[in-house]
Amino acid sequence: MLLSTLYPLILISSLLCMSLSVASNHNIEQPLRIAVAANFTPVLKKLLIEFHQQTNINTQIISGATGALFLQIKHGAPFDIYIAADSIRPQRLEQQNLILTDSRKTYAIGQLALLSMNKKSRLSDLARPPKYFAIANPDIAPYGKAAKQTLQYLGLWQQYQHSLITGININQTFAQVRSQAVSSGLVANSQLVLNKLDGVVIPSSYHHPIQQQLVIIKNRDNIAQAKRLSQFLLSPKIQQTIVSFGYANNALLLQEKAPHKKVQQEKSNAKP
Amino acid sequence: MPSPDLLALAVTLKMAALTTVILLLIGTPLAWFLAKMTSRFKVIIEAIVALPLVLPPTVLGFYLLIAFSPQHLPGQIWQQATGQQLAFSFSAIVIGSVLYSLPFVVQPLQKAFEQLGDSVLEAGAMLGAGPIDRFFTIVLPLTKASFITAASLGFAHTVGEFGVILMIGGNIPGETRVLSIALFDHVEAFDYAKAHVLAISLLIGSMILLAGVYLLNLPHRKTRK
Numbered sequence: 473m474l475l476s477t478l479y480p481l482i483l484i485s486s487l488l489c490m491s492l493s494v495a496s497n498h499n500i501e502q503p504l505r506i507a508v509a510a511n512f513t514p515v516l517k518k519l520l521i522e523f524h525q526q527t528n529i530n531t532q533i534i535s536g537a538t539g540a541l542f543l544q545i546k547h548g549a550p551f552d553i554y555i556a557a558d559s560i561r562p563q564r565l566e567q568q569n570l571i572l573t574d575s576r577k578t579y580a581i582g583q584l585a586l587l588s589m590n591k592k593s594r595l596s597d598l599a600r601p602p603k604y605f606a607i608a609n610p611d612i613a614p615y616g617k618a619a620k621q622t623l624q625y626l627g628l629w630q631q632y633q634h635s636l637i638t639g640i641n642i643n644q645t646f647a648q649v650r651s652q653a654v655s656s657g658l659v660a661n662s663q664l665v666l667n668k669l670d671g672v673v674i675p676s677s678y679h680h681p682i683q684q685q686l687v688i689i690k691n692r693d694n695i696a697q698a699k700r701l702s703q704f705l706l707s708p709k710i711q712q713t714i715v716s717f718g719y720a721n722n723a724l725l726l727q728e729k730a731p732h733k734k735v736q737q738e739k740s741n742a743k744p
Numbered sequence: 745m746p747s748p749d750l751l752a753l754a755v756t757l758k759m760a761a762l763t764t765v766i767l768l769l770i771g772t773p774l775a776w777f778l779a780k781m782t783s784r785f786k787v788i789i790e791a792i793v794a795l796p797l798v799l800p801p802t803v804l805g806f807y808l809l810i811a812f813s814p815q816h817l818p819g820q821i822w823q824q825a826t827g828q829q830l831a832f833s834f835s836a837i838v839i840g841s842v843l844y845s846l847p848f849v850v851q852p853l854q855k856a857f858e859q860l861g862d863s864v865l866e867a868g869a870m871l872g873a874g875p876i877d878r879f880f881t882i883v884l885p886l887t888k889a890s891f892i893t894a895a896s897l898g899f900a901h902t903v904g905e906f907g908v909i910l911m912i913g914g915n916i917p918g919e920t921r922v923l924s925i926a927l928f929d930h931v932e933a934f935d936y937a938k939a940h941v942l943a944i945s946l947l948i949g950s951m952i953l954l955a956g957v958y959l960l961n962l963p964h965r966k967t968r969k
Binding site: 546550 | 806809810812813814815819829831832910911914915916917929931932933934
């Protein structure tokens with residue numbers, strides 16, 4: 473009986489092994505593997521259509537949480553380019569000497585927005601803490617950190633302590649508000665644009681800029697293709713498209729040409 | 745080129761089938777050893793086997809990720825032996841699944857072996873059957889139902905696995921992207937239509953598998969009572 477249970481399993485698995493190995497032998501050229509933060513994935517998918525038309529480079533998207541992808545790259549994940557939702561993780565990879573020199577670039581500046589599904593939201597609504605209010609976890613998610621800074625800037629952080637529902641990332645926070653499980657919350661403006669929802673953009677002076685950065689991983693086979701993608705994403709035309717998806721104007725990009733001034737700029741941005 | 749979700753299905757089935765085969769091969773001797781063990785260390789081994797039941801999958805996945813990475817010894821040994829990196833490979837998710845589904849195979853088998861009286865085996869020995877012969881002609885037919893349960897639970901649990909694979913797999917299409925991760929990706933991308941399709945097929949598939957197991961075990965249970 474054991475054998476008769478096993479035979480079909482062995483048969484299935486060996487057939488699958490064969491079919492998959494045949495399939496993988498077909499594409500000898502490895503596609504460009506892009507590890508991308510989940511909240512940028514829908515935008516990237518749209519942009520990659522044009523990228524493929526321009527360059528004929530095949531790509532493979534691995535979407536995940538910025539932190540999880542960071543951990544995997546640290547432990548040798550076979551990704552060519554890492555498009556993160558923050559600047560901390562790319563910086564750390566740079567410090568650990570895992571990326572191509574000078575490949576760390578800010579490709580988008582995130583915008584925070586107030587979303588409420590059951591009424592038209594106004595910025596003044598923030599003054600009265602609702603029973604529950606959704607933000608991403610300020611300790612691990614860049615949009616959560618900006619949400620905390622916003623509430624601190626408005627002097628409301630203490631008052632909100634008992635109403636905060638914190639999601640592990642901004643996607644969870646968005647899902648909580650959109651499903652009306654939580655009446656309102658601070659989400660990414662890009663999520664509102666993609667889902668055609670109305671909200672209020674939080675003025676960028678309320679929090680530190682949410683710099684989303686990308687890096688090219690060292691010692692991979694597709695470095696030339698990864699560079700093409702980086703250039704493509706930073707090109708003026710694509711930058712405009714990214715802004716149209718609900719991101720702020722990427723003023724930092726202009727300063728990157730003068731690296732000495734950049735440090736100062738980051739410092740002056742530090743205090744909203 | 746098959747659709748991404750079909751590819752994920754193929755990877756899932758391949759992973760679960762291989763995991764089940766490996767689990768039966770190592771789980772059977774382990775369960776037998778545990779069933780016959782009288783030493784006080786038995787409880788410790790039993791606890792280790794049961795650990796994946798209570799350990800959060802992400803914790804297990806995190807430590808496996810460290811172990812499998814090229815910077816650490818297990819990952820290095822694998823790389824030297826096979827020439828390929830272990831972390832983020834298909835082999836990695838199979839090894840992770842074997843560890844994670846171990847109690848689901850070992851526990852039913854151990855229970856079955858414990859309930860098996862020594863007398864039938866002694867009778868077999870007196871008739872001149874060797875240990876291997878006794879296993880295949882006496883133990884196996886008597887514990888058939890438990891083997892089916894163990895294999896099906898191991899298979900089903902591996903299909904539903906998420907946390908461990910999320911950590912050590914790296915979500916690579918055709919290699920380590922399994923159904924549960926593809927489903928998670930759809931939810932993350934707010935592509936609820938695709939997510940619903942995957943969720944409902946996983947649900948129906950698991951339902952059929954489990955109902956099949958209980959159906960197969962039904963006459964056996966009746967005759968016992």
